[in-house]
Amino acid sequence: MEKEELKNKVEEPTADYLSSEKADDLYTYADYLTWQMDEMVELIKGKIFKQAAAPRVNHQRISIKISSDLFVFLDGKNCEVFTSPFDVRLPIKSKKNEDIDTVVQPDICVVCDPEKIDELGCVGAPDLVIEILSPGNNKKELQNKYEVYEESGIKEYWVIHPNECTLIINTLINGKYQASRIFTHGDKVASQAVEGFVLDLVEVFDDMI
Template structure:
């Protein structure tokens, strides 16, 4: 398709390419992963770096162990999370993201294509080139769609910032780092010792 060829050239969201839906997204055959945020296409940067992968594995493993046998499930990227605004029809959904890690506690939100609706917890690990997307675009759609808790980890600085949804708006925590033990309000029993998590992160 000519449209697919044009889409494959996009490196930044460009308004003249129009707006797309999840129905469009399902028809694309692209080598790289993309996300759809409010109808605009965002390409993923190059493959995540080593520290990103180390952190993702550590945190996913902690969550998996805590959630074993419980109704909440942890999923790691690539995993499509559709965030409906008007309805759950594919044609009406204009945001499809692939968080690094997410926890979904409502089994009704899970289907064979991923998650439809807001996860309870999302963890994003910043990579060079995607900071603006994570900190601005995703912040907005996560807040609007009702993601209860949003964690942003900066591997190079060994820091963690937590946004908790209170009365429909995110409130930021202090900046956590080595020596801090952080607890989740959204996922019962989940806590991280950041000294252990950031060990061997250079």
């Protein structure tokens, strides 16, 4: 597909991928591998979603702090932490490239099964995914990704709002996410998916209040 033609197919971050679309507007990971674009995109249930503009400063600060804490905590353990850009393929039917219609790039993810890692990224559900909201991508994170993360069996999905200095943990229970209370500056949060990991939100949000 030519670059200009592909750009016309890209959904804005606020677009609803469940809207009525023709079958020939749906794409797979096999298609994704052939694209050459100037901007990063994600594929959610066959629809192309444009990434928001470059992350803002607080977004980067939060990402670095949390990924650094996870890296130190996981040193010597089976789990690994990865940060965007890092392709996570979420197969539902099979792991064949032509059958995978969701490829996302979480801000931070932890994968504890080494067999899910290959040279292209992760194939299968990470144990923990952390998304940091950015202006213009909130609907994609809170609705579109929520649904595919839940369906694919990601054990925990953390959502961080930098401007409000809040964190919500969605924990998968019997196939459905259960949301925690809203955590904020002063709280310490523990992960069930990454046993033993505790994040101090004072350290995460201290530069932002």
